[in-house]
Amino acid sequence: MTTKNENSINCNSSQNEAKGRQNSDRNTVKKIPKMDLNKSDLLKLLSYLEGELQARDIVIATLKCENVKCMLRNRGSDRVVKDPLAALQRDCFATFETNNDSLSYQQLGSLENLVLQQRRTHLRIANVLKDNQVMHRKILDLERIKKQQL
Incomplete structure (x- = not known):
């Protein structure tokens, strides 16, 4: 048989366990049900x-x-700027200005590479067009020669 003290201890421990579970439920991440979209x-x-x-x-x-x-x-x-907020903004702008410069130089370099690639592509296309014009002239000349022979 259990005494009153043991019953109160058992009851208190079960209440503490229930509170612990509630606290752990609050601290855990609840999973959102999967949405079928x-x-x-x-x-x-x-x-x-x-x-x-x-x-x-x-x-x-x-x-x-x-x-x-x-x-x-x-x-x-x-x-002289007496406003501390304006001074902080000025200093922040000055410190991050170097990062923006490096970024702008990087962007400038990539744009220069793009321009060079476009120039190469333009030259290649111009050569293809020139070759096609030469072939077209040859075909027209052959057609004229065939027409004159008939």
Whole structure:
């Protein structure tokens, strides 16, 4: 037989276990049930995501442009900036400017490579057209000769 103390201990331990399970349920990640989406739904979701990404890129570019305008406006004045936020923005802009330069040089290099590739392609196509014109002239000359012989 169990005594009252043992019953209260057993009851308390079962209550603690139940609380522990509840806490662990709160801390665990609940799995979302698998959704069966057809192709059109997936494409629709993808287009929404792509639109949001493009909007984010536009906002980032706009903020960078505004930051540059603000820095250029402040650079033109000879007065000392007393606003600490403006000074932090100026310093942040100055530190990240070198990264933007390296990125712009990398983009410039890739654009130069693209231009060279396009020039090579243009020359190749021009040579093909020239060869086709020569072949066409030869064919026309052969047709004239055959016509004159008849």
